[in-house]
Amino acid sequence: MTAKNQPISGNDLARFSGPNTFMRLPSAGRLQGLDVAVVGVPVDIGTSWRSGTRFGPKQIRAESAMIRPYNMATGAAPFDSLQVADIGDLAINTFSLKDTIRIISESYDAILNAGALPMAMGGDHSITLPILRSIARRHGPVALVHVDAHADVNDEMFGERETHGTVFRRAYEEGLINPEKTYQIGIRGTGYAATDFKEAAGWGFQQFPAHDLWGRDLSQMAAEIRRDIGDRPVYVTFDIDGLDPAYAPGTGTPEIGGLTTPQALQLIRALRGAPIVGCDLVEVSPPYDPSGNTALTGANILYELLCILPGVEYR
Amino acid sequence: MTAKNQPISGNDLARFSGPNTFMRLPSAGRLQGLDVAVVGVPVDIGTSWRSGTRFGPKQIRAESAMIRPYNMATGAAPFDSLQVADIGDLAINTFSLKDTIRIISESYDAILNAGALPMAMGGDHSITLPILRSIARRHGPVALVHVDAHADVNDEMFGERETHGTVFRRAYEEGLINPEKTYQIGIRGTGYAATDFKEAAGWGFQQFPAHDLWGRDLSQMAAEIRRDIGDRPVYVTFDIDGLDPAYAPGTGTPEIGGLTTPQALQLIRALRGAPIVGCDLVEVSPPYDPSGNTALTGANILYELLCILPGVEYR
Amino acid sequence: MTAKNQPISGNDLARFSGPNTFMRLPSAGRLQGLDVAVVGVPVDIGTSWRSGTRFGPKQIRAESAMIRPYNMATGAAPFDSLQVADIGDLAINTFSLKDTIRIISESYDAILNAGALPMAMGGDHSITLPILRSIARRHGPVALVHVDAHADVNDEMFGERETHGTVFRRAYEEGLINPEKTYQIGIRGTGYAATDFKEAAGWGFQQFPAHDLWGRDLSQMAAEIRRDIGDRPVYVTFDIDGLDPAYAPGTGTPEIGGLTTPQALQLIRALRGAPIVGCDLVEVSPPYDPSGNTALTGANILYELLCILPGVEYR
Amino acid sequence: MTAKNQPISGNDLARFSGPNTFMRLPSAGRLQGLDVAVVGVPVDIGTSWRSGTRFGPKQIRAESAMIRPYNMATGAAPFDSLQVADIGDLAINTFSLKDTIRIISESYDAILNAGALPMAMGGDHSITLPILRSIARRHGPVALVHVDAHADVNDEMFGERETHGTVFRRAYEEGLINPEKTYQIGIRGTGYAATDFKEAAGWGFQQFPAHDLWGRDLSQMAAEIRRDIGDRPVYVTFDIDGLDPAYAPGTGTPEIGGLTTPQALQLIRALRGAPIVGCDLVEVSPPYDPSGNTALTGANILYELLCILPGVEYR
Amino acid sequence: MTAKNQPISGNDLARFSGPNTFMRLPSAGRLQGLDVAVVGVPVDIGTSWRSGTRFGPKQIRAESAMIRPYNMATGAAPFDSLQVADIGDLAINTFSLKDTIRIISESYDAILNAGALPMAMGGDHSITLPILRSIARRHGPVALVHVDAHADVNDEMFGERETHGTVFRRAYEEGLINPEKTYQIGIRGTGYAATDFKEAAGWGFQQFPAHDLWGRDLSQMAAEIRRDIGDRPVYVTFDIDGLDPAYAPGTGTPEIGGLTTPQALQLIRALRGAPIVGCDLVEVSPPYDPSGNTALTGANILYELLCILPGVEYR
Amino acid sequence: MTAKNQPISGNDLARFSGPNTFMRLPSAGRLQGLDVAVVGVPVDIGTSWRSGTRFGPKQIRAESAMIRPYNMATGAAPFDSLQVADIGDLAINTFSLKDTIRIISESYDAILNAGALPMAMGGDHSITLPILRSIARRHGPVALVHVDAHADVNDEMFGERETHGTVFRRAYEEGLINPEKTYQIGIRGTGYAATDFKEAAGWGFQQFPAHDLWGRDLSQMAAEIRRDIGDRPVYVTFDIDGLDPAYAPGTGTPEIGGLTTPQALQLIRALRGAPIVGCDLVEVSPPYDPSGNTALTGANILYELLCILPGVEYR
Ligand SMILES: [Mn+2]
Ligand SMILES: [Mn+2]
Ligand SMILES: [Mn+2]
Ligand SMILES: [Mn+2]
Ligand SMILES: [Mn+2]
Ligand SMILES: [Mn+2]
Numbered sequence A, B, C, D, E, F: 001m002t003a004k005n006q007p008i009s010g011n012d013l014a015r016f017s018g019p020n021t022f023m024r025l026p027s028a029g030r031l032q033g034l035d036v037a038v039v040g041v042p043v044d045i046g047t048s049w050r051s052g053t054r055f056g057p058k059q060i061r062a063e064s065a066m067i068r069p070y071n072m073a074t075g076a077a078p079f080d081s082l083q084v085a086d087i088g089d090l091a092i093n094t095f096s097l098k099d100t101i102r103i104i105s106e107s108y109d110a111i112l113n114a115g116a117l118p119m120a121m122g123g124d125h126s127i128t129l130p131i132l133r134s135i136a137r138r139h140g141p142v143a144l145v146h147v148d149a150h151a152d153v154n155d156e157m158f159g160e161r162e163t164h165g166t167v168f169r170r171a172y173e174e175g176l177i178n179p180e181k182t183y184q185i186g187i188r189g190t191g192y193a194a195t196d197f198k199e200a201a202g203w204g205f206q207q208f209p210a211h212d213l214w215g216r217d218l219s220q221m222a223a224e225i226r227r228d229i230g231d232r233p234v235y236v237t238f239d240i241d242g243l244d245p246a247y248a249p250g251t252g253t254p255e256i257g258g259l260t261t262p263q264a265l266q267l268i269r270a271l272r273g274a275p276i277v278g279c280d281l282v283e284v285s286p287p288y289d290p291s292g293n294t295a296l297t298g299a300n301i302l303y304e305l306l307c308i309l310p311g312v313e314y315r
């Protein structure tokens, strides 16, 4: 048996040292043999308000140096059983969103063909559409756990049909997701009409507006979602703006009245056992995050997602 | 029927573009025909600790470009039935608090005489005294919903009787407010003696200290306040430091242990139906708000207040 | 009867003026006659990730100018009955952690010998080990209330046995604390193995992981701790990272999912009556705190601790 | 004779008040009658490193409130003889650089057809290509004064031929500029080969590398450029990164060793009398400009350009 | 002979420790025996654009901890021969500029009557008018060295005659200064008409616009000023915005194209021997100075002024 | 012939992507075959004022992604002829300066024994002492070009003899450097006595105080230094605080009146041809560098040093 990749320990090399990879895991030059491929997708040209998410992957990696391998709360030890590596950033075209979307999908096809489960560090939410295209090519329409302040179901923005605000309408139209098994959690704020949310509900999307969740322990709700998913392949997409700006100030389109990090952890931990086939954490914008703590939060959410992937051992 | 003013849609003009008005509403050159006049009152010479609120109106306007017209949580569509415009900033005298207070009151008389309901973007809390003087001239002593970390009932500060810390003692003494229908919500922190709060309670003020509200859903409490107000004209003044500094870091005299934004939204939404005659949001200090999110929070609170004004349609 | 030292009132001298002492109390040139000695311990060379806590005392003092003498929530009036002064900073050796630890302990012996109760403004958590050595020399093994995201029970870090991550293993080994009366509150995050926490539990430490406290009022838990302490001398050490980064962003090793400030206040207030013999507030890092609010929070926590010291009058 | 538009005086309305237009000039709803149209072009999707220039126009306008109408150094009084207004922002497509480039050019055709001289507030430098296309349609190939750290003559970037780094190769290829009358001032830094600069020199571009300008008064050099231009129509494009990062930190691709602001002022002032047909100031990135001073510098450079436009009176 | 006060050495107590006094000099409770009284005047209600200078004295003191007692460039050893202390802040009225101006003047009378030379840490420039009133009461009309971007000779602002922009017109009108011996250095930027500067020139003011000084060594110019002053008592007022924003970003009304710090040092050092009777450094605004370096610059300018005071020994 | 390592081109992979190595060069797992080893030395426990330089290497690497391989000003093409790699960070002991100094020296012995020329990214200046020990072990006493605001020749600080302020006294005492061929450039500011500089001059150090360099082109001075070095092995140590804080704000002990970046480039470029055996760039402190530009400046200085190493081809 080969030993799995391990993060560099903070007791072996000072945390501010070492490679700027996710949790200071090894960089993988090739995909073969990986169970999980952590990948940066440094895009911000799909954003409608503040930009800056192009630096998300770099900053999430930097802050992830704080994270140790064992999850004290749940007992998960993801690096005992999974071969995880940071495969670097996708070589996106920073001047063309359309081309970037093509590149992401092609890159994801390669990751999935190699048998690795992809974990993306965004980048803005526009990256999830090409990801879902690849995911659907491999797994068929998937269940979707979607944490976000926004439903991201616009038809178009400035005539464009592929932006960070149109992802899940496209995913629905293209049959990439199972609408009855699509869970939108934390949506809130303002819109143009009630149909902004209701139309998607009409497609079957299960919506959990933030104001219904305020002050609640989300463990039970998430357990019900997990049961509802059953053995369907499921993709998890976590827009950091699903959290309240108090918890995640460094993002591009913040909305007040969001989730707390305890709620996010309750939610993720209760999804344990679900047949996750991929996940992402998007919309961390470092220029609006002077302390670095939003990137740290994003890194922790990715770590918690890693802890519930199929095959993770708990001890 | 004339169409009402509408905010510029984020799908028509990129949010970082367009006029720097509240929600990118039209600027109004004249008051006639307005149901609601949004007005900036850029004052910080009434502050006792950190200054900077003079840039509050400008930054609140900038961040308000994120807000869309329809309230997804409540169904309010304020621009369907109300004619709302941004009437710009009052031409205060930035070197004299006394003169500024005079100017505010005169300007408010004009707004009220034109039949518009005034919504102020502060500025520090000293602006609310001249506002209440005008309000009382028109409506008589009003009920007052006052969200704040501080009771603002000092007798004087450095010998001055009109500052951001003396507003509500003056309002009481001058008969501008109905003390039995004055609700101080979120007050907390330290003082010089128990009388700092108790004296105002003796005048009839109903006080809701923050530590009694921690962890609670404020909907019911606010519904009781709303019932207690009855059909009396009521003014709502929201000091952003009523919120916890986690939720509103960019303010001049923060106090730990405050309200959350969900609580603020519960509070405001439950006041729906009250005969509001004016409101303000004060104490946003942009130099202490590097992400801009405190101004964004202030903008959202103003929007939520707009949503409960008399005459707003819900759909 | 001599009048006690009083903070300079914000109504006598503008808060941004005056000495940069804790709450603008007098500076004490000598220890005699002091009930409480507030002392800065400006250390950051014991930190493992972000540095900057060397500026903690200076910034905590600056922000403490906001605090008034009377506790509105509890009625505590600490300056009525206690003689409190700021005795300045310990003359640590900023180039040698080992020497600094020696200096702290010698300085604390002097403070304790003079009969003053020491309240430290850190500095990183490594300062608490030499403090506990002095405390134990005077009081024997003490009960310990330890609020922190981290258990700080590493055996060594880079071969060093005295750092901000090894404090409470050393304190246990050296018999400075009563392990059965050691309460670790708010611990969370990631580690290297379950033993990171369990080993200390095996020594008798009572652990209250953050995820068991989410959403709870901590008053009752703290009251039980207070009862369990009984009349044993107790030391309180508050690592600001025990709070969630939303509430205390400016710290060196933040962990998501922490305590709220209301919980911190509930916790401290319920400890009233415990025979506290010293306390500290550590790990405020001003370079990561652009608004200053983390230092303000630290100052308030110190004030709340002052309010529950033996002998404080309530009115 | 109609009075010309005047900036709101800082003595009439506090500078932090009033419309967020350039120098608080009136907003123009229509182009007719304007001599000069100040226009925002809020683009950052043409950038290759840090983004954020989409907020450039908004911040330049905010900081321009400091500028008064009369140029103390030169005696220029641009608002005596020119009708100047801020015509707002172009309605660019923030998700498509290609479409944005089309929109800019169409908008510029309208401005030029109305007879107004366009002054653009960028946005990244990619906006200058469509601007030059319109300029050339109206004026034929123009002389070009190009202040920049970069020559911006790449052939393509990630396969794209229209980005902020390819502008002047395209302009040359398309015959938009007169290569012998193209002056590149302040270029410096690193490249891929000597040809990065030399190829453009071969086209006729006159290059003034920064290291030849260090410590020099640029008045004479600029006077020679002015003479060389003669009576040819000339466009001035000022990339703020032409300045040293000490003088303009808030930009996306800073290069050390650049021009000083005195040099920039010497340069512009010596161009007086040249038949300028348009100008722009690009690459101010507010998220990297915490003090706002880079935007202020950009605003001043635009003002100085305004002062040398044809027809400006000096008194 | 009594030993003079000495700054705490950075080798005795870490620089981030110790009292927050200027250069960590002793605080003086009384004025008697002082040759030089360093005093904070924490005012920002006289500012017309960005506020924040109320925190100037606190931050200048904090950064002054870097400064050692001996001037390596000039050999000045001010603490060998002068008794210098920090006398704290004047108890200004932060809500009334008028009252603050009165307080400053009364306080200065006391300082001057005690025989101490006053060195003020501002605060905005409005503080210099009451200072000059006291200075003139004691010394008669003084020569004035005035470094500034602005002439500060407005007649009124918003009807107020005493603000940071009207100081030197009032000083002229009131006969506080000798107009022929008034030197305005570094003035620049924009105004309302040529008379903004010329009127003061007509009173006799000697003006040295920044654009005449660019790139020059100021030693000779300053030496000529020094000769022109002769043995007249002279007051030096240094507005930090006299420096270029590259050198002093953290100020309220920055103007591009200003002096460099080498020029400021040349200027001050060449004034050695002038019969200085007082000086100030104003307009440092900490909220706009994230690195603290503007306050550091202000502290150094004050130190250099201290080094040229009458009676300073050089070794 | 094997192709040399090349930085990843900004046209192949977006600059915000890719490995966080110096200029995105390959990471070297082994030293063999390297001509130049770029190494991070992330230390800040040797600092006396602001800390934070522990994050220097990480941030310098991040910003170095802007730099392209060819030097437009000089024609240097360092990657044509030298094999350069980033060998990561030294595994320093962040809790013990003494141990860290030992580790650095041992690590440098290994680098030098492998035949690679070491280029260090600091870290504070204390790292240069152990570096010089290794250098001297290999090359004997070396000539030293030392750019700095400070002479760093204290005897001890708080009793410690190895800190960032004592480096060059130790180097002199230990015979690591040739005192007659030691050039201290840019020194300035304040001290405790004239001997602070003069004593080192007495050892033979050639000192070039900043005030003698203001406004000068340094090319000739540096050419003279280069001639004076002759064919002696020379080490170059560049403390970023040698630059003026306008050019390098993000550093721990800034001093006003420093060098400009043009002067730094003139200095380095004129040293071309000197037999350099190693170099470092120290004292970049990211927490005090909100724009990142100080790290960018540090990266460029390292690049310019790389360009003058023996064997570099120019084309
Ligand atoms: Mn989204
Ligand atoms: Mn979202
Ligand atoms: Mn208030
Ligand atoms: Mn308040
Ligand atoms: Mn701890
Ligand atoms: Mn901790």
Ligand SMILES: [Mn+2]
Pocket (backbone or CB within 6 Å): D125, D148, D150, D152, D164, D239
């Ligand atoms: Mn350019």
Ligand SMILES: [Mn+2]
Pocket (backbone or CB within 6 Å): D148, D149, D150, D239, D241, D242, D253, D283
């Ligand atoms: Mn450029």
Ligand SMILES: [Mn+2]
Pocket (backbone or CB within 6 Å): E125, E148, E150, E152, E164, E239
């Ligand atoms: Mn001034």
Ligand SMILES: [Mn+2]
Pocket (backbone or CB within 6 Å): E148, E149, E150, E239, E241, E242, E253, E283
């Ligand atoms: Mn000025």
Ligand SMILES: [Mn+2]
Pocket (backbone or CB within 6 Å): F125, F148, F150, F152, F164, F239
């Ligand atoms: Mn040094």
Ligand SMILES: [Mn+2]
Pocket (backbone or CB within 6 Å): F148, F149, F150, F239, F241, F242, F253, F283
């Ligand atoms: Mn130095």
